[in-house]
Amino acid sequence: xxxxxxxxxxxxxxxxxxxxxxxxxxxxxxxxxxxxxxxxxxxxxxxxxxxxxxxxxxxxxxxxxxxxxxxxxxxxxxxxxxxxxxxxxxxxxxxxxxxxxxxxxxxxxxxxxxxxxxxxxxxxxxxxxxxxxxxxxxxxxxxxxxxxxxxxxxxxxxxxxxxxxxxxxxxxxxxxxxxxxxxxxxxxxxxxxxxxxxxxxxxxxxxxxxxxxxxxxxxxxxxxxxxxxxxxxxxxxxxxxxxxxxxxxxxxxxxxxxxxxxxxxxxxxxxxxxxxxxxxxxxxxxxxxxxxxxxxxxxxxxxxxxxxxxxxx
Numbered sequence: 653x654x655x656x657x658x659x660x661x662x663x664x665x666x667x668x669x670x671x672x673x674x675x676x677x678x679x680x681x682x683x684x685x686x687x688x689x690x691x692x693x694x695x696x697x698x699x700x701x702x703x704x705x706x707x708x709x710x711x712x713x714x715x716x717x718x719x720x721x722x723x724x725x726x727x728x729x730x731x732x733x734x735x736x737x738x739x740x741x742x743x744x745x746x747x748x749x750x751x752x753x754x755x756x757x758x759x760x761x762x763x764x765x766x767x768x769x770x771x772x773x774x775x776x777x778x779x780x781x782x783x784x785x786x787x788x789x790x791x792x793x794x795x796x797x798x799x800x801x802x803x804x805x806x807x808x809x810x811x812x813x814x815x816x817x818x819x820x821x822x823x824x825x826x827x828x829x830x831x832x833x834x835x836x837x838x839x840x841x842x843x844x845x846x847x848x849x850x851x852x853x854x855x856x857x858x859x860x861x862x863x864x865x866x867x868x869x870x871x872x873x874x875x876x877x878x879x880x881x882x883x884x885x886x887x888x889x890x891x892x893x894x895x896x897x898x899x900x901x902x903x904x905x906x907x908x909x910x911x912x913x914x915x916x917x918x919x920x921x922x923x924x925x926x927x928x929x930x931x932x933x934x935x936x937x938x939x940x941x942x943x944x945x946x947x948x949x950x951x952x953x954x955x956x957x958x959x960x961x962x963x964x965x
Contacts, residue, residue: 658679659679659680659683662676662679662680662683663680663683663694666680667694667695764780764794764795764796764797765779765780765794765795766792766793766794766795767785767787767792767793767794767795768787768791768792768793769787769788769789769790769791769792769810770789770790771789772789773789774786774787774788774789775787779795779804779806780795780797781797781804781817781819781823782817782819783804783814783815783816783817783823784814784815785806785812785813785814785815786812786813787810787811787812788810788811788812788844789810790810791808791809791810791811791812792808792809792810793806793807793808793809793812794806794807794808803821803822803823803824804821804822804823804824805823805824805825805826806823806824806825806826807825807826807827808825808826808827808841808843809827809828809843810843810844811840811841811842811843811844812840812841813838813839813840813854814834814838814839814840814841815838816834816835816836816837816838817836818835818836818837818911818914819836820835820910820916821835822834822835822916823835823836825841827841827843827849828843828846828847828849828877829846829847829849829862829863829877829880830843830849830851830860830861830862830877830882831860831861831862832851832858832859832860832861833858833859833860833861833957833959834856834857834858834859834914834959835910835914835915835916835959836856836911836914837853837854837855837856837857837858837914838853838854838855838856839851839852839853839854839856839858839869840852840854847877847878847879848876848877848878849876849877850874850875850876850877851869851874851875852873852874853869853870853871853872853873853874854871855871856870856871856914857869857870857913857914857915857938857959858914858959859957859958859959860875860882862877862880862881862882863880864880864881864882865880865881865882866957866958867882867884868958868959869884870891870936871891873885891936892934892935892936893912893913893934893935893936893941894932894933894934895908895909895912895931895932895933895934895941896932897929897930897931897932897933897945898930899928899929899930900928900929901925901926901927901928901929902919902923902924902925902926902927902928902929902945902948902949902963903919903925903926905929905945906919906942906945906963909938909941909942909945913938913941914959915938915942915959915960915961916959916960916961917942917960917961917962917963918956918960918961918962918963919962919963920962920963920964920965922964922965923949923951923963923964923965924949927949929945929948929949930948931944931945931948933945938959938961939953939955939961942961942963945963946963949963949965950965951963951964951965952964952965
């Protein structure tokens with residue numbers, strides 16, 4: 653008896669609403685008990701798939717052969733063993749139920765995804781890049797990535813909280829009339845009222861943009877859109893961060909500032925990356941910290957945006 657094929661079929665019938673025999677129900681219960689995370693992710697995905705999603709007419713036999721070929725590649729044996737329960741079951745479900753291409757691509761490649769919360773309480777999901785997202789009731793989100801470090805993007809409706817993984821690439825949220833750009837921080841976007849979207853920052857630094865303005869927010873600050881304008885709620889005095897560098901390479905010092913202050917800094921090729929710096933800096937503004945580092949290596953700081961800088965010689 654092929655247990656994996658049996659559980660694939662049982663899961664497909666379970667999610668399609670078909671009744672199960674007692675022995676099949678027992679097998680399903682055992683799978684859920686031993687694979688709770690995989691089952692939860694499958695359940696969340698199936699809830700997102702509704703009748704509005706265009707169906708894909710595919711040759712399921714041919715598609716499944718391609719999936720099996722991927723799973724059987726020897727050079728990926730370690731990864732396959734670790735993710736096989738989710739990958740194989742999800743691929744089987746999607747092929748059996750004939751869902752749209754977007755979900756099939758999401759399972760096999762993990763570069764995009766669509767999410768919707770139809771429940772009466774908030775639901776937490778993990779995006780393909782590892783970012784944690786909590787969707788409020790009736791909220792939706794579409795995640796995509798651009799290749800070669802081009803960035804990550806979420807288009808959303810409703811209200812959502814993000815705890816963004818800092819991987820060096822920009823993370824952009826589009827909601828109604830506002831755009832929120834970050835590198836790695838946590839914040840909430842509320843777009844339930846069109847034209848009156850709000851952004852609240854829990855940690856780190858974000859840049860909020862509308863058609864008429866750009867604003868940088870830090871921890872505890874909030875902004876509300878009003879007819880294209882951004883109205884900022886004043887917060888307590890911005891927290892100063894203290895950096896102590898003692899004879900470390902400029903590249904290492906810059907990387908520390910990037911991570912701690914949620915900004916991106918480019919070092920031009922003509923800057924000696926082994927140039928060592930010794931200083932103590934306390935500031936709430938990344939431009940002040942970076943300007944002193946640039947001065948110490950006889951360089952110039954250029955501001956590309958409120959969260960992106962370049963040090964040039």
